[in-house]
């Protein structure tokens with residue numbers, strides 16, 4: 001699976017993909033992540049990518065030309081299944097959308113900045129607009145990193161133990177049960193005895209009950225309550 005991320009701040013995306021699971025997925029050749037600096041696609045003398053909004057108002061608006069030039073070049077090289085624009089007024093990302101996107105081939109992700117991007121980019125190129133939550137960030141780079149992470153870890157072969165993605169919170173209807181590791185007793189705070197019992201069926205039952213309780217407490221909406 002290939003991601004092409006279009007941004008004016010490529011430096012912001014240097015680190016998120018260079019560690020842990022995302023790095024491993026790239027080394028294994030399962031995911032390719034390419035970051036493109038939109039300034040390289042500006043035809044203007046000073047490599048500007050934004051301009052004042054028509055009709056007035058505060059803030060600059062990202063111009064269509066650099067987006068169009070970069071998207072056209074990419075599309076001339078291969079097919080893309082989606083062109084996704086990260087924006088706070090998009091559909092809120094959830095596990096279902098991540099699952100759906102994890103079986104796609106190639107995806108272009110557009111990161112906005114300033115006051116927004118020329119509406120024609122959205123009308124002409126974008127297939128899907130996604131938000132990562134009801135808050136406004138300075139740009140779409142961190143949301144793009146969140147989206148790529150949520151997708152890549154679902155691609156078969158990325159996680160060493162494939163079942164671990166399946167048992168994630170939100171993958172089923174329930175949140176995860178609490179987990180513990182050594183020491184069994186830390187300053188008198190003990191790990192629940194059941195987890196030390198070796199009784200697998202009882203441990204599974206306990207985990208299910210804990211998941212259910214945690215979901216009831218924190219996200220009753222997931223249970224339709």
Ligand code: ADE
Nearest residue numbers: 086087088131132137143
């Ligand atoms: N750009 C700025 N804020 C955002 C958000 N919450 N989700 C997606 N893109 C954004």
